[in-house]
Amino acid sequence: MTGHHWFEPLAEHMGEAYLRYSFTKGTVQEVDHIVEALGLSTGDRVLDVGCGPGRHAHELARRGMVVHGIDISQPFIDLAVRDAPDGATFERLDARSLAFDAEFDAVICLCQGAFGLMTANGDDDVVVDGMSRALKPGGRLALSAFSAYFVVKHWEGAEFDADTGVNHERTEVRSESGESLDVDLWTGCYTPRELRMLADRHRLSVDRISSVEPGAYGNDEPSVDTAEFLVLATRVAERA
Numbered sequence: 001m002t003g004h005h006w007f008e009p010l011a012e013h014m015g016e017a018y019l020r021y022s023f024t025k026g027t028v029q030e031v032d033h034i035v036e037a038l039g040l041s042t043g044d045r046v047l048d049v050g051c052g053p054g055r056h057a058h059e060l061a062r063r064g065m066v067v068h069g070i071d072i073s074q075p076f077i078d079l080a081v082r083d084a085p086d087g088a089t090f091e092r093l094d095a096r097s098l099a100f101d102a103e104f105d106a107v108i109c110l111c112q113g114a115f116g117l118m119t120a121n122g123d124d125d126v127v128v129d130g131m132s133r134a135l136k137p138g139g140r141l142a143l144s145a146f147s148a149y150f151v152v153k154h155w156e157g158a159e160f161d162a163d164t165g166v167n168h169e170r171t172e173v174r175s176e177s178g179e180s181l182d183v184d185l186w187t188g189c190y191t192p193r194e195l196r197m198l199a200d201r202h203r204l205s206v207d208r209i210s211s212v213e214p215g216a217y218g219n220d221e222p223s224v225d226t227a228e229f230l231v232l233a234t235r236v237a238e239r240a
């Protein structure tokens with residue numbers, strides 16, 4: 001069953017204008033890094049959770065992967081379907097109700113694609129569990145998460161809730177015709193230690209956590225000065 005989420009009206013308002021945001025411009029570099037870091041090759045099946053208009057899914061499909069993107073926003077799914085290359089399919093689905101069973105070689109969830117946006121409701125465990133179950137044993141996960149350190153240290157005017165680790169932001173988003181809408185954003189923020197514990201609860205063995213920025217994915221050690229962490233993990237079959 002697909003529920004509703006506070007991000008849906010935002011996505012509906014933005015439509016294609018979402019792709020004008022500078023943080024969406026680094027797709028090719030991000031996919032270069034993900035393909036190499038996860039060791040993806042032609043024919044691998046990849047699930048993109050919170051795929052938005054499908055920018056990573058499209059790029060992966062162009063490189064020969066077979067990609068399925070899911071997102072809670074129907075307008076984003078419509079955009080993803082409209083521009084889809086061969087090998088990329090999409091459906092509207094809530095990341096809280098993933099029911100894939102060991103079907104994918106890799107799962108990606110990038111740029112607060114569902115995961116970080118579910119924290120305010122306490123659903124991050126459910127989302128990670130569904131992603132882990134979707135992986136074949138030995139399958140790989142790439143998950144990006146906002147850094148709690150960065151928000152506290154660098155984000156002036158952040159309304160960071162120290163108890164839950166959720167940052168509240170009041171901002172405006174623009175539609176394709178330039179019409180602005182005031183919105184609230186709740187972003188889950190994490191430390192690498194939390195991310196490791198979260199992964200461990202769901203049969204995911206963390207291979208690496210790096211500090212990254214949109215369009216600049218790499219292998220830098222975690223720091224307190226970079227907005228996102230990129231978690232690379234492997235699905236383990238059984239607990240040791």
Ligand SMILES: C[S@@+](CC[C@H](N)C(=O)[O-])C[C@H]1O[C@@H](n2cnc3c(N)ncnc32)[C@H](O)[C@@H]1O
Pocket residue numbers: 005007008011024049050051052053055056070071072073076093094095096109110111112113114117118
């Ligand atoms: C900031 S966008 C990132 C989209 C895409 N991964 C990218 O990098 O451009 C966050 C996406 O998560 C989706 N999302 C939020 N909650 C979700 C949920 N519960 N299930 C599926 N998708 C969700 C939103 O609709 C939105 O497309």
